Amino acid sequence: MVESTHGKSIPDDTLLYLDSVTVSFDGFKALNDLSLLIRKGELRAMIGPNGAGKSTMMDVITGKTRPDEGKVLYRQADNSSADTDLTRFDEAAVANMGIGRKFQKPSVIESLTVWENLELALAGRRSPFATLFHRIDQTDEQKISDTLDLIHLAERRDDLGANLSHGQKQWLEIGMLLLQEPELLLVDEPAAGMTDEETFRTADLLREIARERSVVVVEHDMEFIRALDCRVTVLHEGHVLAEGSLDHVQNNQQVIDVYLGR
Structure with a gap:
């Protein structure tokens, strides 16, 4: 990436740039x-009030x-000399380019182990016909x-999804x-509904994942954000209000006024 539409220089190690x-x-x-x-390889937390x-x-x-306006420029690892504008592609195409999204509510198949x-997810990279055979x-x-070792579920490998916490x-x-x-992995409020122990183990998991790929986490739980120990971006009214460490943004007066409320 050379520069944005505003003439701002974009670092060479950029994976994604919303312009x-x-x-x-x-x-x-x-x-x-x-x-x-x-x-590339960054763990980022996104916070901000509802809306x-x-x-x-x-x-x-x-x-x-x-x-309506702007670009979302993405640089894949195997194509380091070119940027792809994701706004020209649909959800399936973007996913195939290497961007995964986890919504707040888990969507595992509870009738399967x-x-x-995990086997079904692995097969999901293939066509429906190829998956069948x-x-x-x-x-x-x-x-x-x-993967089971990484997500701390090796001992539960034969349990039904319905029986998990x-x-x-x-x-x-x-x-x-x-x-x-x-x-790039986009994770939406992973700590919602978790016990304290699960919350901190999830933070450890996301930090481990970020050693090999970029991870963006949207979250409201400040203790969970602190456990992530990463750069924080505060959104307000559709734009970036502040960025930096959690301590930095928590002491930003604008952030206090519109979000933290203290």
Whole structure:
């Protein structure tokens, strides 16, 4: 990436750049000239009051919503010399480029075992016809086993999804996304509904994942954000209000006035 539409120089290690993105719904600007940069291998937390534009931002990145103005420039690892404008593609195409999204509510198949959910996610990289006749090989088995270890569910591999706790279902869905080998993982409020222990184990999991790929986490739980120990972006009225460490943004007077309320 050389420069944005405003002439700003973009670092070479950029994975994703939202360049002056605006999205309006019935005259309301959900995103208002939003510019945001995510680096390769970065863990980033996104906070902001309801209506700040967090969900709309993820909808734009994943191809669910097309912006009125602006670009979403993405640089894949195997194509380091060119940028792809994601706004020209639909959700399926964006996912195939290496962008995975986890919604707040887990969507595991409760009638299948933990292992079967992961196996199905692995097969999801293939066409429906190929999936029907695919037999898992030793390489795939190892990938699933490694993922089970990462998400702390190796001992639950034969349990039905229905028998997992809420937090374990969240971990399983994260594992299912990881088997599709995304370069960027978007995670929406993963700590919601978790016990304290599950919350901190989830923070550890996301930090571990961020060693090999970029992770963007939208969250309201400040203790969880602190456990992530990463750069924080505060959105307000569809644009970036502040960025920096959690301590930095918590002491920003504008952030206090519009979000933290103290």
